[in-house]
Amino acid sequence: MVGRVIGTDDATPLEFWVGVAPGCYLQLDDVVALERVLPSGDTVRIYGLVTQVRARQEGARFDSDVFLIAEGLLPAEVSEAALVQATRFEPEIFVPPRPGEPVRRAAGAERDQALFFDAMERRLPAGLSRDDEPLYINLEFLDGTRGAHVNISGISGVATKTTYATFLLYSVFSSGVLGAEAVNTKALIFNVKGEDLLFLDHPNIDLSDDQAARYAKAGLPVGAFGSVEVFAPPRRGDPSVRPDVASRTEGVTSFFWTLEEFCRGELLPFLFADAEDDRQQYTMVVFNVTARLADATPTGDGGVSVEGVPCRTFVDLVDAIAANVLSEDPLVADRWAGRAIGGGTVNAFIRRLYGAVPHVRDLVRGDVARPDRHTVRFEQQLTVVDLHNLNDRAKRFVVGVVLRKAFREKEQSGSARPLQFVLLDELNKYAPREGTSPIKEILLDVAERGRSLGIILLGAQQTASEVERRIVANSAIRVVGRLDAAEAGRGEYGFLPQVQRQRATILKPGTMLLNQPELPIPVVCQFPFPAWATRHREAGANPKATASVPSDPFEGLPT
Amino acid sequence: MRFAVETWSPEYGAPADDTALAAASPDVDLTAEAAPADWGPRRPGPAAAVPKVICFVDGVRRVDARVWVTPDDGVARQGICASYGAGVVRCDGAAELREVAVGRGLFCPVAGAEAIVTGHGRYRPHPVASEDPDALSLALQGGMADLEHRVSEAAGAGAGGDCELLVLDGPLRQRHRLPGAVGYVKTHQRSYLPEPLVGVVSALGDGERTPVFLIGGRWSRWSWYLRLPGERAHGWSGIVRCEASVDVPASAVTALADRVTLALPRFASAPHKDARAPQNLYPIAGLERELRHRLGDPLLLLRGLRKSAAAALRAPTTVPAL
Numbered sequence: 001m002v003g004r005v006i007g008t009d010d011a012t013p014l015e016f017w018v019g020v021a022p023g024c025y026l027q028l029d030d031v032v033a034l035e036r037v038l039p040s041g042d043t044v045r046i047y048g049l050v051t052q053v054r055a056r057q058e059g060a061r062f063d064s065d066v067f068l069i070a071e072g073l074l075p076a077e078v079s080e081a082a083l084v085q086a087t088r089f090e091p092e093i094f095v096p097p098r099p100g101e102p103v104r105r106a107a108g109a110e111r112d113q114a115l116f117f118d119a120m121e122r123r124l125p126a127g128l129s130r131d132d133e134p135l136y137i138n139l140e141f142l143d144g145t146r147g148a149h150v151n152i153s154g155i156s157g158v159a160t161k162t163t164y165a166t167f168l169l170y171s172v173f174s175s176g177v178l179g180a181e182a183v184n185t186k187a188l189i190f191n192v193k194g195e196d197l198l199f200l201d202h203p204n205i206d207l208s209d210d211q212a213a214r215y216a217k218a219g220l221p222v223g224a225f226g227s228v229e230v231f232a233p234p235r236r237g238d239p240s241v242r243p244d245v246a247s248r249t250e251g252v253t254s255f256f257w258t259l260e261e262f263c264r265g266e267l268l269p270f271l272f273a274d275a276e277d278d279r280q281q282y283t284m285v286v287f288n289v290t291a292r293l294a295d296a297t298p299t300g301d302g303g304v305s306v307e308g309v310p311c312r313t314f315v316d317l318v319d320a321i322a323a324n325v326l327s328e329d330p331l332v333a334d335r336w337a338g339r340a341i342g343g344g345t346v347n348a349f350i351r352r353l354y355g356a357v358p359h360v361r362d363l364v365r366g367d368v369a370r371p372d373r374h375t376v377r378f379e380q381q382l383t384v385v386d387l388h389n390l391n392d393r394a395k396r397f398v399v400g401v402v403l404r405k406a407f408r409e410k411e412q413s414g415s416a417r418p419l420q421f422v423l424l425d426e427l428n429k430y431a432p433r434e435g436t437s438p439i440k441e442i443l444l445d446v447a448e449r450g451r452s453l454g455i456i457l458l459g460a461q462q463t464a465s466e467v468e469r470r471i472v473a474n475s476a477i478r479v480v481g482r483l484d485a486a487e488a489g490r491g492e493y494g495f496l497p498q499v500q501r502q503r504a505t506i507l508k509p510g511t512m513l514l515n516q517p518e519l520p521i522p523v524v525c526q527f528p529f530p531a532w533a534t535r536h537r538e539a540g541a542n543p544k545a546t547a548s549v550p551s552d553p554f555e556g557l558p559t
Numbered sequence: 560m561r562f563a564v565e566t567w568s569p570e571y572g573a574p575a576d577d578t579a580l581a582a583a584s585p586d587v588d589l590t591a592e593a594a595p596a597d598w599g600p601r602r603p604g605p606a607a608a609v610p611k612v613i614c615f616v617d618g619v620r621r622v623d624a625r626v627w628v629t630p631d632d633g634v635a636r637q638g639i640c641a642s643y644g645a646g647v648v649r650c651d652g653a654a655e656l657r658e659v660a661v662g663r664g665l666f667c668p669v670a671g672a673e674a675i676v677t678g679h680g681r682y683r684p685h686p687v688a689s690e691d692p693d694a695l696s697l698a699l700q701g702g703m704a705d706l707e708h709r710v711s712e713a714a715g716a717g718a719g720g721d722c723e724l725l726v727l728d729g730p731l732r733q734r735h736r737l738p739g740a741v742g743y744v745k746t747h748q749r750s751y752l753p754e755p756l757v758g759v760v761s762a763l764g765d766g767e768r769t770p771v772f773l774i775g776g777r778w779s780r781w782s783w784y785l786r787l788p789g790e791r792a793h794g795w796s797g798i799v800r801c802e803a804s805v806d807v808p809a810s811a812v813t814a815l816a817d818r819v820t821l822a823l824p825r826f827a828s829a830p831h832k833d834a835r836a837p838q839n840l841y842p843i844a845g846l847e848r849e850l851r852h853r854l855g856d857p858l859l860l861l862r863g864l865r866k867s868a869a870a871a872l873r874a875p876t877t878v879p880a881l
Binding site: 059061062064065068069072073074075076077 | 846
């Protein structure tokens with residue numbers, strides 16, 4: 001016994017205080033259990049989590065009494081009490097525990113019951129509790145059976161959002177919870193900051209032995225991701241389109257879209273942040289031009305011919321569009337810009353289009369031989385698309401186009417399994433609360449239909465309050481790292497009890513609050529130091545370093 | 560046995576308190592330490608040492624209900640159901656609560672009265688000679704004094720313990736049996752000193768005492784006044800009177816008085832913390848609060864008694880145990 005339910009504060013079925021017995025202690029996040037016998041003779045087992053602990057001097061009435069007590073002038077007794085939030089009633093008879101009932105620490109099978117782990121048929125290791133006991137997520141709430149998507153909030157830098165998201169992915173792939181399906185399950189990761197996620201296939205040389213041991217406690221093997229393909233944008237102005245990464249030299253493929261793909265795939269709207277905003281006049285021009293471009297004639301090597309004008313670069317294409325939209329010939333102008341479109345509207349379109357040129361010119365081109373080698377494919381288990389060197393506009397373009405490709409492929413496959421995970425940080429940039437854009441529409445599609453299609457979004461953002469509500473609301477699993485104090489008070493974090501909101505402002509890196517539908521309150525979750533490198537300094541040997549010399553030493557040079 | 564609980568709240572009709580019980584005109588011997596002509600404030604000499612272990616003993620009592628007890632002879636007699644408690648605080652660098660005991664008693668002039676059992680406690684019978692309220696109150700005080708004696712001994716405060724000074728809250732009275740015990744009187748119902756010597760009390764500085772004098776009467780005892788540190792609004796502020804049993808030899812009593820005068824000032828309370836500052840010492844105030852708390856909730860106990868009385872009425876001969 002570690003204490004008894006106290007009678008000086010109300011005990012309710014949701015929360016109650018436990019007086020800690022002399023010589024014992026309870027700390028935050030401890031799991032406790034107790035029983036109550038009903039008049040019928042049935043026993044109700046009540047489980048809970050300690051969310052607050054207080055200590056006070058009984059017998060002291062004034063703050064300064066503490067000095068009298070310390071000097072031995074006033075008798076007093078120190079009492080400790082722990083606030084327990086009930087997690088589970090077995091059977092579900094929601095009666096309050098009676099004051100005086102003995103409370104015990106729950107361990108082993110009892111702890112699993114308290115946290116509903118015993119009822120999870122397929123449980124995904126989600127980390128460790130602070131006393132290094134495993135914590136699980138019910139896979140049914142991640143794989144679309146009963147829910148899908150994970151949403152992670154937290155301050156940049158200290159909240160370790162992306163690291164936790166990659167840990168979850170690692171757990172999905174290596175815990176065995178997916179069975180044979182794990183082999184074909186894929187993940188698409190967008191690397192938005194630094195080159196952190198480019199080393200997922202490298203072992204982490206900074207991983208200490210005791211951190212490695214924590215993987216075993218969580219029920220996971222130690223290792224890096226096995227099958228990773230990294231795509232990075234090409235260097236600016238580099239005719240041989242080498243990938244624009246500084247720290248990783250091998251095993252990175254540069255990506256871009258050919259002009260043909262751009263026209264056929266109707267990618268133009270992705271260049272405009274508010275292309276689907278009906279209040280904007282120029283969006284009509286965007287869709288007209290997109291339709292015209294779909295008719296452009298491919299030249300066979302990635303380029304296109306627009307109204308007979310051959311285009312090999314993005315600048316050529318934009319010039320050709322401008323020439324047609326602003327054509328002296330009213331017939332041509334009407335066909336491209338649309339009927340009865342004012343000059344100001346056309347100019348607004350042209351201005352924005354030219355504004356995009358410097359950021360996108362290396363990503364959309366028709367001047368590289370064998371462009372098929374630079375297409376983002378989802379062949380490996382993990383596809384990392386690096387965005388960190390791109391300007392915001394280009395980032396949105398790439399994320400939008402790649403996401404649409406993933407979404408369409410999944411839609412066409414007609415089967416939810418194997419699952420496709422998508423990890424995207426800075427959701428507030430791609431799906432802001434206000435306004436609409438093509439990429440936000442896709443993310444909303446993923447959030448609302450992804451569950452049935454088998455696309456699982458692992459979204460992260462600094463502030464959930466700035467992200468489209470429907471995306472956050474559709475996430476079954478919510479995770480919170482260190483939060484800004486003002487942010488922690490917002491309604492988006494209603495799932496956090498008051499005490500946990502306060503705790504969220506002091507969480508250390510590597511500690512998260514994990515909320516899942518079955519548990520009425522979030523649990524504090526830690527995860528071990530990544531076993532894969534999260535930066536160049538930590539990276540061990542490059543598994544792709546054995547790649548042999550290309551058969552054609554001149555390949556990649558401009559033709 | 561049947562009994563009925565007086566519907567009036569027990570606070571009404573409370574008997575005379577300690578004042579009425581004190582002897583009418585004490586006879587005082589002022590020459591015990593110094594001749595009246597040599598009286599003046601005294602500061603403990605260098606030979607006196609501050610006691611390292613001090614025990615404070617206090618008791619509390621409360622009338623839970625006034626009852627009318629009807630034994631088998633059919634004549635109803637008045638009595639009280641009371642809760643009383645006693646405890647010890649041992650101060651040896653840390654103030655620690657020791658040996659808290661609570662008793663409940665039925666004080667009534669009925670021989671062979673049965674205990675009253677309620678859902679919250681058992682009131683043991685204490686036969687009293689008369690149903691005079693003063694006699695009942697004295698009997699209750701006696702029960703409390705017994706309890707104080709017991710807890711003091713249990714806490715090692717009596718002979719053989721390591722306690723160097725035993726301070727009992729209130730006048731010594733029948734508690735003089737505890738060896739080396741010092742009574743600590745906070746209120747001054749009357750002056751024991753003749754007019755010219757009262758000025759010595761007003762002239763006392765912080766931590767000074769008057770010479771020891773002997774008070775005769777039913778419980779004859781040594782006594783002296785001392786002043787505790789604190790704001791001095793009038794000549795008697797911060798003054799307390801201490802008592803020691805006459806069993807203490809005259810040769811030892813001045814040394815005892817010196818030790819007490821050295822020991823007590825540090826326990827004096829501050830006015831914002833205690834309504835009876837500085838006389839109500841911190842350990843005693845803390846102990847008293849705890850004891851009152853341990854007596855239990857008065858309304859709950861009164862309700863328990865009423866329930867038992869009603870049950871006894873329904874079954875006139877025996878009181879069922881609840």
